[in-house]
Amino acid sequence: MTAPPFTLFYTDEALHVLGDLDTPAHAAKLKKTKKALRLLRDVGPKHPGLNSHKYHSITGPSGEGVWESYIENRTPGAWRLWWVYGPGPDALTIVTIGPHP
Numbered sequence: 001m002t003a004p005p006f007t008l009f010y011t012d013e014a015l016h017v018l019g020d021l022d023t024p025a026h027a028a029k030l031k032k033t034k035k036a037l038r039l040l041r042d043v044g045p046k047h048p049g050l051n052s053h054k055y056h057s058i059t060g061p062s063g064e065g066v067w068e069s070y071i072e073n074r075t076p077g078a079w080r081l082w083w084v085y086g087p088g089p090d091a092l093t094i095v096t097i098g099p100h101p
Helices: 012-021 022-044
Strands: 008-009 053-059 065-070 081-087 089-101
Touching: 008 012, 008 022, 012 022, 012 089, 022 065, 022 081, 022 089
Parallel strands: 008 089
Antiparallel strands: 053 065, 065 081, 081 089
């Protein structure tokens, strides 16, 4: 990994969630999600608002470490992004998006 900006890749599951959010009923959640993705891409995981940290409960598709970044905070059922580094040095793969378990 070098430095931002990063190229974002998405798993099928993450793309499915983004598609489900693309409705008028979920417009506010989609806007927050797009902002978090933009910060992750342009500024990187170290942006303080993302509060990115390693997520120890699961591993990525190839056994790599999964990271969690905030979409929302201090909200019941706050949403998160789960992602892994790669497939290249300046890339992040969004594994899934959803409410904090």
